[in-house]
Amino acid sequence: MKKILVALVLMTGLIFIGTTKLGAKMNTEFTEVRASHILVNTQDEANKIKKDIDSGSISFEEAARKYSLCPSKVQGGDLNYFGRGMMVKPFEDAAFEIETGKVSNPVQTQFGWHLIKVVDKR
Secondary structure, eight states, rough: OHHHHHHHHHHHHHHHHBBTSSSSSSSGOEEEEEEEEEEEHHHOOOOOOHHHHHTSSHHHHHHHHHOOGGGGGTTTTEEEETTTSSOOOHHHHHHSSTTOOOBBBEETTEEEEEEEEEEEEE
16 A cells, blocks of 8 residues: 555655646746846837847846836846746746746837846746
């Protein structure tokens, strides 16, 4: 009986650890993202700022302080941690998709155009 119970626990544990109910791998699942962003009015502005960040002529945080329309610019664009359902959908989708440390291409929402930098995921 113990062998069957142990086997059942191991099998169940492996299934639970290996996948979520949606079939995604658990080791790639996270529930929160810490991101910073830069909000501007136009896609052209966002593209220019991203080019400057990518070239190293300005840091993301400096660009946020200089160009962002969002009050978070005072903290270099830091929005702290947020979970799903807390941000507008296009912003949320991009933030959860971007690799940690990377800066997104411009993302449009009803507020304007965002560059998003993911700082951490947990």
